[in-house]
Amino acid sequence: MCAQEAQVKAQSLAPYVGSPVPVVERMLELANLRPGETVYDLGCGDGRILIVAAQKHRVKAVGVELSERLAKSTSESLKKLGLSDLASVIHGDLMEVNLADADVVTLYLLRDSNDLLRPKLEKSLHPGARIISHDYEIRGWRPTAVEHLEASKRDHKIYVYTVPMSFAKK
Numbered sequence: 001m002c003a004q005e006a007q008v009k010a011q012s013l014a015p016y017v018g019s020p021v022p023v024v025e026r027m028l029e030l031a032n033l034r035p036g037e038t039v040y041d042l043g044c045g046d047g048r049i050l051i052v053a054a055q056k057h058r059v060k061a062v063g064v065e066l067s068e069r070l071a072k073s074t075s076e077s078l079k080k081l082g083l084s085d086l087a088s089v090i091h092g093d094l095m096e097v098n099l100a101d102a103d104v105v106t107l108y109l110l111r112d113s114n115d116l117l118r119p120k121l122e123k124s125l126h127p128g129a130r131i132i133s134h135d136y137e138i139r140g141w142r143p144t145a146v147e148h149l150e151a152s153k154r155d156h157k158i159y160v161y162t163v164p165m166s167f168a169k170k
C-alpha cells in the first residue's frame with residue numbers, strides 16, 4: 001500500500017487539542033524517565049510533549065501525527081529549537097507505527113480510541129514500559145496511579161499504567 005492510500009485508510013482518533021504545559025510536565029514526571037529511554041507521543045499535535053521530553057529529560061522522543069500540517073510544523077519547531085538529534089515526528093497513523101523500542105507512551109486521545117489502541121499496546125510494549133494517558137483511562141487496565149491537576153481553568157486527570165502489572169483485568 002502506498003503512503004497516500006494509508007493516509008486515506010487512517011482513522012482520526014481525536015481532534016487536535018494541546019495538553020496544557022503543566023499537564024505535559026506532570027505526565028513526563030510521572031513517566032519516571034531514565035537516561036537512554038524513548039518516549040512515543042501517539043497523536044503528537046504541535047509536538048509539545050516531544051519538546052519537554054527532549055529539552056527537560058534529555059530522552060529520545062518520537063511523535064506520530066496524522067495531520068500533515070501539524071507534523072510539518074512540529075518538525076520545524078524541533079529544528080528551530082535544536083532538538084532534532086533527540087526528537088522527531090512521523091507523519092502517519094499511530095495504529096501502524098512500530099512501538100518495539102518504546103519505553104513510555106503518552107496519549108491524549110479519546111476513551112473509544114484507547115479501546116482500539118489497547119490490543120496494539122498489549123502486543124507491542126515490553127514489561128516495565130509506562131503508558132501515560134491524559135484525561136481518558138484505558139478501559140480494562142488497572143492504573144498504577146491517577147492524578148488530578150488543575151490547569152487552564154479545569155480539572156485534568158492523568159492515568160499511569162505499567163506493563164505488565166496494570167494489565168490485570170479490573
Ligand SMILES: C[S@@+](CC[C@H](N)C(=O)[O-])C[C@H]1O[C@@H](n2cnc3c(N)ncnc32)[C@H](O)[C@@H]1O
Pocket residue numbers: 010011012013014015016017018019041042043044045046047048049064065066067070092093094095107108109134
Ligand atoms: C488531543 S490531540 C493531543 C496532542 C498532544 N499529544 C498533546 O497532548 O498536546 C490528539 C492528536 O492526535 C492526532 N491523531 C488523531 N488520530 C490520529 C491517528 N490515527 N494517527 C496519528 N495521529 C492522530 C490528532 O491530529 C491530534 O493532533
